[in-house]
Amino acid sequence: MYFDYEDSALDDHDPECCHCGEHFGARSASPAPSVYSFSSSRDGHMLRELHGRTLNALCETYMLPADDTEFQRLNRAHELWKLQLGALTMAPDLVDQILAPQEGVQRRVLDLGTGTGVWLTDMAQKYPWVEYVGVDLAPSIGLRGSKTENPLPPNIRVEIDDINLDLKHYNQSFDLVHARFIGPGITDYRRLLKEIAQVLRPGGMVMLLEPDWELYDENGDAIEPIFEDKSSGSWHARVLFESYGAFRRCGGSLEAGLMLQRWLDEVEEFEEPQVEQIFLPIGQWMTAMTEEETRRLREIGEMTRQDRLT
Ligand SMILES: C[S@@+](CC[C@H](N)C(=O)[O-])C[C@H]1O[C@@H](n2cnc3c(N)ncnc32)[C@H](O)[C@@H]1O
Structure with missing residues (x-):
């Protein structure tokens, strides 16, 4: 499906309006199979709730x-x-x-x-x-x-x-x-x-x-996920492990x-x-040769930590 921002604002789009060419349109110059007109009966909305x-x-x-x-x-x-x-x-x-x-x-x-x-x-x-x-x-x-x-x-x-x-x-x-x-x-x-x-x-x-x-420690060694039958490991690594498996099952690369x-x-x-x-460091733990670089790494670390939490 091809939606050209120049043509319309999505919020104004009537999902019942199909093949209209006004909101959604195939690029005329392109014969590509990945480009087709939007049809509400066939395609439904572009977003779904889950x-x-x-x-x-x-x-x-x-x-x-x-x-x-x-x-x-x-x-x-x-x-x-x-x-x-x-x-x-x-x-x-x-x-x-x-x-x-x-x-x-x-x-x-x-x-x-x-x-x-x-x-x-x-x-x-x-x-x-x-x-x-x-x-x-x-x-x-x-x-x-x-x-x-x-x-x-x-x-x-x-x-x-x-x-x-x-x-x-x-x-x-x-x-x-x-x-x-x-x-x-x-x-x-x-x-x-x-x-x-x-x-x-x-x-x-x-x-x-x-x-x-994977997660790595400060020496570059992979951090093992924790599993129910093990006493050590990282829960963060486990979340990544499970996410990897879930996305993989959906067919992603x-x-x-x-x-x-x-x-x-x-x-x-x-x-x-x-x-x-x-x-990328996660959290504010890294120290560099200069104060400025340490500040930068810690800012990156904090931003990465926040990203992990979202
Ligand atoms: C993690 S986001 C990254 C977005 C952006 N590249 C960035 O770095 O800010 C991945 C984006 O790729 C889009 N995407 C994933 N698979 C796609 C596909 N098969 N065709 C088109 N877009 C896809 C998703 O909808 C999502 O917006």
Whole structure:
């Protein structure tokens, strides 16, 4: 399904209005099978209720909520990542080069699983000459906020779509593809990587951030979950262990964080893919060489702790 933010505010949408083209419309330029008109009788609403939370109604693989609590968490996590990376991306100099304005070329960025669109919004401020497309299963507050109260910059377009279906309609269209923490909603991450390679223009770049679902101690050793028959272990690690199992059973690519290097190496279009491990402290326990760095790490630690609690 494709929802173009430019066309309407979601809140105004009448679910009985199907195939209207006014609110939901297929991209005329795209013959892609993943793009189809919205039909209330076939598709129902875009959101569904489950155990008191709101979830997307497009893809049963992705089982994290799509409600205000989750959207606020995503926005806070975005600030956490900015602080951790010291930038909006993992390779800001490369991104500067790739998105540098060039006569006769419209630079384009695609954010897969864009969430609230908070990363795109910051990117649009930093590189205002670029066109941005965000894709997600559910329209978030940021994306569906009314144009007057919470407007997205005009160079961001948002599409509601399941990226598991196909990305062919984007082929050779983007200079940068970005995806952060979408693994739980991706049924075949290896296939997605191959499709991303096609979506990129020559010289383009993909940036992915996926978590490992284990906890590590200060020496980098994995912390074991506690189980009923054991006297030691961590309850936090147990929560992660159970979450991993639950998301895995729904068909998500939970192993993406650990497998990225191998999977990227398999795609011949990617030249020298590089994977870096980033450890986030949980809580305010780290000490660095300088007071300033200690403050930064403790702030990150506190933000990570809060994120874990949400
Ligand atoms: C954990 S959130 C991260 C959001 C955003 N990337 C960020 O870092 O702020 C994952 C997002 O990916 C979206 N997503 C997961 N699977 C998807 C799929 N198959 N197609 C489109 N979006 C998907 C979810 O709806 C959710 O908004």
